[in-house]
Amino acid sequence: LKHEEYGPARDDAERAIFSDMIARSFGIPRAECPTIIDRAGRGNVRVVREDARPIAGLALIPMGQWFGGKRVAMTGIAAVAVEPFARGRGAAKRLLTSMLHELHAKGVALSTLYPSTQSLYRNVGYEQAGSRFELRARCADLSPDPRALSEEVRALHLVRLDRPDDPRIRAAYREVAQRSPGWLDREDYLWGRLPEWRGETREAYAALSGHDLLGYLFLAQKRAESGRHDLHVYDFVAVDSRAARRLFAFLALHRSMADDVVWYGGIHDALLMALPEMSYRARLLYHWMMRIVDVRTALEQRGYSASVQTELHLEVHDEVLPANNARFILHVENGHASVKPGGKGRIEIDVRALATLYSGFLSAESLAAAGRLKAEKNDLARASAVFAGQAPTMPDMF
Numbered sequence: 001l002k003h004e005e006y007g008p009a010r011d012d013a014e015r016a017i018f019s020d021m022i023a024r025s026f027g028i029p030r031a032e033c034p035t036i037i038d039r040a041g042r043g044n045v046r047v048v049r050e051d052a053r054p055i056a057g058l059a060l061i062p063m064g065q066w067f068g069g070k071r072v073a074m075t076g077i078a079a080v081a082v083e084p085f086a087r088g089r090g091a092a093k094r095l096l097t098s099m100l101h102e103l104h105a106k107g108v109a110l111s112t113l114y115p116s117t118q119s120l121y122r123n124v125g126y127e128q129a130g131s132r133f134e135l136r137a138r139c140a141d142l143s144p145d146p147r148a149l150s151e152e153v154r155a156l157h158l159v160r161l162d163r164p165d166d167p168r169i170r171a172a173y174r175e176v177a178q179r180s181p182g183w184l185d186r187e188d189y190l191w192g193r194l195p196e197w198r199g200e201t202r203e204a205y206a207a208l209s210g211h212d213l214l215g216y217l218f219l220a221q222k223r224a225e226s227g228r229h230d231l232h233v234y235d236f237v238a239v240d241s242r243a244a245r246r247l248f249a250f251l252a253l254h255r256s257m258a259d260d261v262v263w264y265g266g267i268h269d270a271l272l273m274a275l276p277e278m279s280y281r282a283r284l285l286y287h288w289m290m291r292i293v294d295v296r297t298a299l300e301q302r303g304y305s306a307s308v309q310t311e312l313h314l315e316v317h318d319e320v321l322p323a324n325n326a327r328f329i330l331h332v333e334n335g336h337a338s339v340k341p342g343g344k345g346r347i348e349i350d351v352r353a354l355a356t357l358y359s360g361f362l363s364a365e366s367l368a369a370a371g372r373l374k375a376e377k378n379d380l381a382r383a384s385a386v387f388a389g390q391a392p393t394m395p396d397m398f
């Protein structure tokens, strides 16, 4: 591994080369690519060079991700691109491996991404850890007649917010994100995309009780040739079922001109219980992949059920990051964990499967059955109890 070939893009010229690479790799109009880099932050571009010229690059998005009610430091990976002429000879693998060494040195716990091919990312230690669905319903099916809503739901008033960065929006998001495994603690890059992204403007609407914001959504209308349109909702957040019902009723009020409502998230979601019927359809868009960059930090930063008190003896295999390739004792008590090196290594697990277990995506028993983990029955049950939780999801795409 020649680390001198890897590093931050040095100047505007290198960023312009990366920008063109993004256009070629993702079919995004060339004019839009510099904005992607600017929003991600110029200092967050990493490249691999050949003959002193970048041939591969990616953008780092430092943020957090919620697991067990706690924020874990996570760096999102976006825009992984290799010049078409330089593909198939290990450039992407070199780029990702060097990037992981850099994140590990910085003490980052996790890294998450949306894969275009699983094998590339599995190769360097990422594995499936959560899902993102598209949910779709007929606008007219979303709600009973608004006049038939209960008094407590009608008591919430619906307003359009002028400021997409209203601090009450962020507070409501945080409240829901905290109890939703896999949701992001967004930084400016992702918050900035909500009101406007790639030429589409989205308006913010909120359900208020007095001054308190109990739910919100960002709404865009996509017009069809027929003259009718679909509603696209980005961020559909309700802190309770009253707010969920109020927002669904608001969407239903568009039904004279709107056909479908589309939003994104999970299928195990309290939001869906606010609907009287299963009038929605779900389509899996992606299983996002996660990498445990630092085993100890990752285990210590996430939260755990306060009713679980136990110890796991792990033997982790990691071919890319040697510090993770070791035995650890995980002690869980009062909702917190402490990790010590050593132990008996009773649970033998590859770092990829550890990501799947950690997020709550699969139980230890399922991973064992899939040949991805080895342990005795009692240790499997303990591991499953430690990481159990609501199915991990993510409404965002990056």
Ligand SMILES: CC(C)(COP(=O)(O)OP(=O)(O)OC[C@H]1O[C@@H](n2cnc3c(N)ncnc32)[C@H](O)[C@@H]1OP(=O)(O)O)[C@@H](O)C(=O)NCCC(=O)NCCS
Pocket (backbone or CB within 6 Å): 025, 026, 079, 080, 081, 082, 083, 086, 087, 088, 089, 090, 091, 092, 093, 094, 114, 115, 116, 117, 119, 120, 121, 123
């Ligand atoms: C995907 C992409 C980044 C791969 O770059 P690359 O330099 O050709 O990949 P590498 O040569 O480093 O391949 C590394 C490993 O991943 C695997 N791999 C790479 N591309 C793959 C693909 N399209 N399908 C399946 N496996 C792939 C290789 O088999 C290789 O495995 P090996 O080490 O066991 O042989 C590149 O094709 C690209 O830029 N594509 C367009 C944009 C894109 O898809 N970006 C990723 C967004 S998440």
